[in-house]
Amino acid sequence: MKKEYHYRDPKIEKMNRKDMKELQLKRLRKTVKTVYNRVPFYRKQLKEAGLRPDDIKDTSDINILPGTVKQDFTDNYPYGLFATDMDNIVRIHSSSGTTGKPKVVGYTQNDIDTWADLVARNFTMVGITKKDIFQNSVNYGLFTGGLGIHNGIERLGATAIPSGTGNTLRQIEMMVDFGVTALHCTPSYALYLSETAVEHDLIGKMKLKTGVFGSEPWSENMRKTIEDMFQIKAYDSYGLSEMFGPGIAFECPEQDGLHIWDDNFLVEVLDKNGEQVSEGEKGELVLTSLTKEGIPVLRYHTGDITRLLEPECECERTTTRLSRMIGRVDDMMIIRGINVFPTQIQNVIANIPEVSNQYQILLSQNQKKLDEITVQVEIEKDMFSDDLKRLGEIQRKVAEELNSVLGIRANVELLGYGTIERTGGKAKRIIDNRKAL
Numbered sequence: 167m168k169k170e171y172h173y174r175d176p177k178i179e180k181m182n183r184k185d186m187k188e189l190q191l192k193r194l195r196k197t198v199k200t201v202y203n204r205v206p207f208y209r210k211q212l213k214e215a216g217l218r219p220d221d222i223k224d225t226s227d228i229n230i231l232p233g234t235v236k237q238d239f240t241d242n243y244p245y246g247l248f249a250t251d252m253d254n255i256v257r258i259h260s261s262s263g264t265t266g267k268p269k270v271v272g273y274t275q276n277d278i279d280t281w282a283d284l285v286a287r288n289f290t291m292v293g294i295t296k297k298d299i300f301q302n303s304v305n306y307g308l309f310t311g312g313l314g315i316h317n318g319i320e321r322l323g324a325t326a327i328p329s330g331t332g333n334t335l336r337q338i339e340m341m342v343d344f345g346v347t348a349l350h351c352t353p354s355y356a357l358y359l360s361e362t363a364v365e366h367d368l369i370g371k372m373k374l375k376t377g378v379f380g381s382e383p384w385s386e387n388m389r390k391t392i393e394d395m396f397q398i399k400a401y402d403s404y405g406l407s408e409m410f411g412p413g414i415a416f417e418c419p420e421q422d423g424l425h426i427w428d429d430n431f432l433v434e435v436l437d438k439n440g441e442q443v444s445e446g447e448k449g450e451l452v453l454t455s456l457t458k459e460g461i462p463v464l465r466y467h468t469g470d471i472t473r474l475l476e477p478e479c480e481c482e483r484t485t486t487r488l489s490r491m492i493g494r495v496d497d498m499m500i501i502r503g504i505n506v507f508p509t510q511i512q513n514v515i516a517n518i519p520e521v522s523n524q525y526q527i528l529l530s531q532n533q534k535k536l537d538e539i540t541v542q543v544e545i546e547k548d549m550f551s552d553d554l555k556r557l558g559e560i561q562r563k564v565a566e567e568l569n570s571v572l573g574i575r576a577n578v579e580l581l582g583y584g585t586i587e588r589t590g591g592k593a594k595r596i597i598d599n600r601k602a603l
């Protein structure tokens with residue numbers, strides 16, 4: 167018999183705001199005390215700000231606490247932010263940035279358990295049960311998406327298939343042969359898997375019902391495409407290594423915003439001046455961990471842009487709710503004065519049937535040192551690539567749509583179907599050639 171765990175606690179998921187704030191305050195005070203006593207980096211910052219743990223009297227006092235940024239992880243590489251002896255650390259994950267040393271995160275056994283509970287809680291929310299056969303098609307290794315999701319599947323009691331990435335046709339065959347009902351991977355890999363399944367006429371032989379996708383930004387139109395191709399429901403899953411990994415925020419069956427688990431994280435969405443935005447407004451997601459032991463983190467500036475939604479959800483959960491991630495602060499392009507995120511471009515091309523969902527953005531400078539943007543997009547498989555007149559029409563259509571929806575003038579290049587590399591990891595969408603000049 168599979169052991170039953172109490173990963174699901176409706177009392178917590180639907181807790182009233184007052185009780186939740188009390189729980190958060192208790193946990194926040196404990197977290198601040200721990201980092202003050204055990205992490206020299208935080209102790210120094212708190213002392214410089216003239217703060218002691220007892221100064222935290224209310225969750226709103228969060229805004230007097232110092233913040234943490236990605237650079238602090240690299241500066242304290244590898245173990246400088248750990249709040250416990252290595253004897254208590256049972257696992258390490260790491261996530262590489264584009265420059266410098268990777269971020270290293272450590273987990274106590276309690277952390278591994280809390281994280282597995284969170285992931286299992288998310289899966290339960292979208293109706294996945296221990297009867298499901300769950301394929302995890304992401305890289306198993308230092309990336310948190312492999313073991314993090316895997317532990318959640320096992321915690322739930324579902325059957326885990328740790329298929330990893332690569333050999334896409336074999337992945338599809340496994341899904342058919344093993345009767346896979348739930349799938350986790352990046353949204354871009356989901357597209358590739360679905361294209362391959364359609365190509366080999368295997369969709370009809372699948373039992374897939376639920377897809378859980380995350381680790382990179384994706385658009386609403388891309389969701390529709392994946393759902394149509396696989397004939398499933400597709401849910402957005404958000405997370406980051408600094409806060410355990412996947413399982414931090416997750417959609418419910420309403421597919422209308424992500425629930426972020428207030429019993430584990432204190433959530434702020436801040437504008438450029440560091441002020442909390444109002445509902446509906448965009449800002450940077452800033453998170454404070456409330457239950458982590460290995461690396462508790464105060465006010466982590468995730469670099470992810472989201473919107474704060476009204477907390478009331480049809481599903482009756484009372485958590486803070488966020489829109490899907492719009493993009494990263496560092497991925498925002500300013501093109502002739504207009505702010506554009508890759509997801510917005512993705513959303514436009516996902517609506518044009520003549521082109522595939524795969525795209526790349528090239529940034530360059532012209533002779534006058536003005537920024538130029540080129541969007542490379544693949545024509546759909548069944549389009550004839552030798553009909554130049556038709557290709558010209560498609561090219562113009564993409565350019566016009568980008569112009570009318572986003573207000574940007576972009577060069578559009580059409581590529582043959584399958585030209586842009588498909589990977590099981592995070593897709594690289596922006597190639598910035600400006601730095602090379």
Ligand code: DLL
Binds near residue numbers: 310379380404470
């Ligand atoms: O990507 C953890 C994860 C694994 C999440 C599997 C979901 C599924 P990192 O490698 O540390 O951790 O990257 C974290 O990825 O700050 C976001 O910029 C981006 N990201 C993660 N999920 C989403 C999402 C994992 N659903 C960084 N939408 C984050 C948009 C996402 N961006």
